[in-house]
Amino acid sequence: MADHVHLAYDYPLLGAFWTVMWIFLWIMWLMLLFRIITDIFRDRRLNGWAKAGWLLLILVLPFLGVLVYLIARGRQMGEREIHHVQEQQKAFDAYVRQAAAGSAGGVEQLATLTDLKNRGEISEEEFRRAKEKILG
Template identity: 70%
Template sequence: MAEYLAYDYPVLGAFWTVMWIFLWIWWLVLLFRIIVDIFRDRRMNGWAKAGWLIFVMVIPFLGVLVYVIARGRQMGEREIDHARAQQEAMNAYIRDVAGGPAEDVDRLAKLSELKNKGDITEAEFQRAKDKILH
């Protein structure tokens, strides 16, 4: 029975092991992002989605490569649109929870931005805020 000690594993071997683990995780993240993108695309019909899924699952490396080449730009645009929609939903939720008229909330947000940029002083901010709230 052979004993393996920590110093029997060369540093280069450890480096390559870590590199392969990193590449494997990176591959899984890319694969799942593509699968999510296939389902997120509203312009594609069900048959096209099924075709892309089969292509990506049966021949994963070629399927992912072809998908990124053919639809990579739209994939980024869909990601940006999704993030923008989430931000708008969050802003609408905050306005709804904050209560009061939405225009007052918008005015307060703009005032806060002006104060943070340094365009108005704290005193000017307080006066404008009091005027909006009362």
């Protein structure tokens, strides 16, 4: 048995503060590291050897590698992030426009079918089959 048992109230407040601070700094470090690795692979102007070199530097000498990367390429990181977000927004807008155009055509076709059925030019069975075809 141990001579001294550590209880939760034996842990000093300053010790808890330092523990929380180190955990916070560790999480910040991981976020920065992953952000830089993502930026390395996202940059289309770097060739494969340059990407491999930056990645090797960051993995072998992490603190020095991150510091050098931020000094050398930190300003363009934000610009590349903005460009990436703009490309995603353009792709999303194009998808929405395409989906809206496709659904608008279906609405017009359903309106025409309903009008034909109301005038008696097509039967209920023909209306149902055409409607399933449009919605299908």
